[in-house]
Amino acid sequence: MKTYLSVVLHAHLPFIRHPEHAYHLEEMWFYEAMHETYLPLLQALDRLEADGIRGKLTLSLSAPLIAMMADGLLRERFVAQLERMRDLARADRAQSERPPDARQLADYYESRFDELRAYYLDELGGDVLARFKHHAQGHRLELMTCVGTHPILPFLESDAGRRAQIRAGIAEFEQHLGCRPRGIWVAECAFAPGIDRLLAEEGIAFACLEDVGILTADAPPVYGTYAPLVSPAGVAFFGRDQLASAQVWSASEGYPGDYDYREFYRDLGYDLPMEVVAPYIHPDGIRHHTGLKYHRITGDVDLGDKDFYRPDVAAQRAREHATHFVHARQGQGRELFERLGRRPAHLTCSYDAELFGHWWFEGPLFLEAVLREAAHHPELQLVSPLDYLAEEPVQQQATPGISTWGEESYFGVWLDPSNAWIYRHLRNAEASVIGFVNDAAQGVFDGDPELGRALRLMGQQLLLAQASDWAFIMKTGTTVAYARERQAGHLAYVERLGEMIASRAIDLDLLVELEERYPIFGALDVAWWHQDAPPVLSPSS
Numbered sequence: 001m002k003t004y005l006s007v008v009l010h011a012h013l014p015f016i017r018h019p020e021h022a023y024h025l026e027e028m029w030f031y032e033a034m035h036e037t038y039l040p041l042l043q044a045l046d047r048l049e050a051d052g053i054r055g056k057l058t059l060s061l062s063a064p065l066i067a068m069m070a071d072g073l074l075r076e077r078f079v080a081q082l083e084r085m086r087d088l089a090r091a092d093r094a095q096s097e098r099p100p101d102a103r104q105l106a107d108y109y110e111s112r113f114d115e116l117r118a119y120y121l122d123e124l125g126g127d128v129l130a131r132f133k134h135h136a137q138g139h140r141l142e143l144m145t146c147v148g149t150h151p152i153l154p155f156l157e158s159d160a161g162r163r164a165q166i167r168a169g170i171a172e173f174e175q176h177l178g179c180r181p182r183g184i185w186v187a188e189c190a191f192a193p194g195i196d197r198l199l200a201e202e203g204i205a206f207a208c209l210e211d212v213g214i215l216t217a218d219a220p221p222v223y224g225t226y227a228p229l230v231s232p233a234g235v236a237f238f239g240r241d242q243l244a245s246a247q248v249w250s251a252s253e254g255y256p257g258d259y260d261y262r263e264f265y266r267d268l269g270y271d272l273p274m275e276v277v278a279p280y281i282h283p284d285g286i287r288h289h290t291g292l293k294y295h296r297i298t299g300d301v302d303l304g305d306k307d308f309y310r311p312d313v314a315a316q317r318a319r320e321h322a323t324h325f326v327h328a329r330q331g332q333g334r335e336l337f338e339r340l341g342r343r344p345a346h347l348t349c350s351y352d353a354e355l356f357g358h359w360w361f362e363g364p365l366f367l368e369a370v371l372r373e374a375a376h377h378p379e380l381q382l383v384s385p386l387d388y389l390a391e392e393p394v395q396q397q398a399t400p401g402i403s404t405w406g407e408e409s410y411f412g413v414w415l416d417p418s419n420a421w422i423y424r425h426l427r428n429a430e431a432s433v434i435g436f437v438n439d440a441a442q443g444v445f446d447g448d449p450e451l452g453r454a455l456r457l458m459g460q461q462l463l464l465a466q467a468s469d470w471a472f473i474m475k476t477g478t479t480v481a482y483a484r485e486r487q488a489g490h491l492a493y494v495e496r497l498g499e500m501i502a503s504r505a506i507d508l509d510l511l512v513e514l515e516e517r518y519p520i521f522g523a524l525d526v527a528w529w530h531q532d533a534p535p536v537l538s539p540s541s
Contacts (some may be wrong), residue, residue: 002379003333004346004388006238007367008058008208009353010185011038012150014469014486015064015520019073023283026482030068031081032291035116037357037364038069038128043119044368045135055371055382056139059132059353060185062146063172064467066129067520070176075126079117085291086113088280092272092292101308105294108311133177142384144183145173151466152414154192154402155423160437161430161466163198164528168463170202171523182386183207187468188414189405191237193218196399200233206385207237208350209400212409214239216401223396226336226345228385230395237400238348238385244329245349248366255321256360259297260313264359266303268292293361318362322369330380346388350405418480419471422487426466429494433462436501437529450506455526457514458497463521465490 013033018024048055068074086109092098093106124131135141147153148165156162166184173181182205186195189210199207211225214237221229225239251257269281269290281288295306296314329347336345356363374380383391406413415423436455445451465487473483493514500506 001334001337002344002381003329003337004344004392005244005329005374005380005382006058006346006348006385006388007370007382008060008144008185008238008348008350008385009041009356010060010146010208010350011065011353012060012062012146012185012187013065013068014467015067015149015464015518017068017071017074017517017519019517025282025286025288026479027074027077028081028288030074031078032289033354033358034069034078034128035082035085035113035291036361037354039116039120040357040364041353041367042124042128042131042135044364045140046131048140048368048371049135049138051372053371053375054139055374056142056384056387057367057371057382058142058144058183058384060144060146060183061129061132061173061177062150062185062187063148063169064150064520066172066176069128071519079121079126082113082117082120084280086110086117088268088277088290089113089292091276091280092268095276102294105292105309109292129176133179136177142183142386143173143177143179143181144185145169145181146185147187149463149467150187150469152188152190152404152411152468152471153186153195154190154411155414155426156466157427157430158434158531159194159198160434160529160531162195163201164459165463165466166198166202166204167528168521168524171525172521175523183384189213189240189403190411190414190468191400191404192402193399196231196233196235196237199235200231204235206389207235208348208385209237209239210403210405210409211239211242213237213400213403216403217398218401219398221396221398223340223343223345226340226347227343227392228346228389228395229400230397231399232397236385236389236395238346238350240350240405241347243332244325244347245351247325247328248349249351249355255318255325255366256355256363257297258317258321259299260310260317261297262293262309262314262361263295263297263303263306264293264361266293266295266306268294314362315365318365319369322366323373325366325370326373326377326380330377333380344392346392348385413475414468414471416471416475418477419474422471422491425491429462429465429491432494432498433459434529434531436498437526438531440526441530448504450508450511451501451504452526453511454497454501454506456524457511458494458501459526459529460518460521460524461490461493461497461514463524464518465494 016026089106089110136143148168184204214225228236228238230236267289296309298306403409470483470487
């Protein structure tokens with residue numbers, strides 16, 4: 001009796017790159033994700049490779065994240081940020097009044113940031129995508145793409161608009177990783193009937209959904225979420241297992257809430273006197289998280305009452321939790337084997353990748369320990385969804401239901417009084433791009449290269465405007481001003497470029513400015529928006 005387990009990590013950030021500012025707070029999201037999640041994950045995979053540990057994780061990489069990982073400016077700034085945080089640890093240790101525990105943690109962080117810098121520059125040559133590809137080729141990792149800029153596909157106006165976003169994600173993935181993906185992360189697990197057909201047309205074999213999408217399919221799923229659902233178009237949809245997933249992501253009930261783990265919300269950027277921390281934070285004196293966090297969760301106490309963090313104790317807890325997780329999945333699999341008529345269960349555990357490292361600092365150690373522990377239990381097979389389909393080709397068939405993995409499994413996060421204003425403008429922008437693309441296909445532009453260049457940028461700005469991140473931020477109330485600025489800015493560029501194309505008066509300086517500021521979707525083809533665009537691949541490819 002065996003149980004299949006797929007751990008699927010979704011890696012995404014909105015495209016944030018501000019060459020006009022030497023220090024931009026929202027760019028910090030990328031640097032934090034790099035040093036807390038993606039480099040530690042790669043280091044864990046390196047160690048597993050060195051020790052010959054088998055087992056596979058699945059990772060989706062969104063187009064904006066891929067473009068940022070590949071960008072030369074952001075690479076340089078990331079190294080500078082690592083050095084800045086290392087130097088902050090040194091400065092803290094130099095304070096004579098600091099207690100011994102704080103000094104030890106300063107040493108810990110100085111070593112950590114030095115090690116990460118050396119790993120990034122010397123081991124990876126600054127190219128994390130190449131190392132992800134290496135582990136995919138070594139069958140330790142299954143790489144998926146994501147839908148374009150992470151839009152809510154059911155909210156887009158047309159199949160042409162949805163197809164363009166799907167192709168944008170595939171093209172960016174293929175450009176930087178050198179292969180065509182078979183799996184795709186549908187942003188926010190947002191699904192509506194018809195999307196499966198568009199995915200199949202691009203050769204996509206599988207995607208992940210919230211369990212509600214499987215359980216509300218148009219035909220009752222015989223095996224529930226413990227086997228994928230294959231739509232009439234031929235795409236296999238894997239539903240998230242709530243029991244296994246909540247054991248990891250829930251801060252209140254899951255592993256990340258353990259009192260020995262690092263406290264996320266207390267950071268040296270706020271703890272130290274301004275005269276000490278000022279050289280290492282925003283030049284305007286704006287305090288922010290630095291990644292140097294000296295305290296553990298401790299318990300239900302005020303932030304000021306937290307105990308000092310003990311990295312060795314936390315690492316041991318991560319290993320213990322990994323052992324518990326593996327044994328729990330074995331027990332779950334044994335129970336389901338009988339309930340499913342002696343059929344092996346497939347458990348899909350899907351998470352935001354940044355849970356591991358950024359939100360839950362010990363998360364990458366946990367994942368590594370899960371693979372190490374599972375290697376001792378061959379009846380629990382850590383596979384990618386694609387591997388599972390190869391081993392178990394006969395699956396239940398139906399069309400999934402409308403769903404997301406947002407609150408209550410529907411769309412309220414992204415369609416709310418705080419953000420509803422954007423959709424009229426997004427629909428008008430999409431219609432405008434499609435109209436110009438159809439004009440171009442009919443030869444209206446007479447092959448004018450400047451008009452074609454402007455139209456490509458118009459499409460790029462539409463893709464960036466359609467990112468779900470801006471609506472999400474408006475709803476959650478975090479950096480709302482920035483989200484509104486980005487949303488309005490991309491829409492304004494779409495409108496301005498459309499006016500230029502309609503009047504045949506192209507501002508070449510604006511084209512150069514946009515091309516330099518937004519180095520993403522270099523393989524963009526305006527034919528993606530053509531209403532009669534043929535499929536790139538047949539569903540059986």
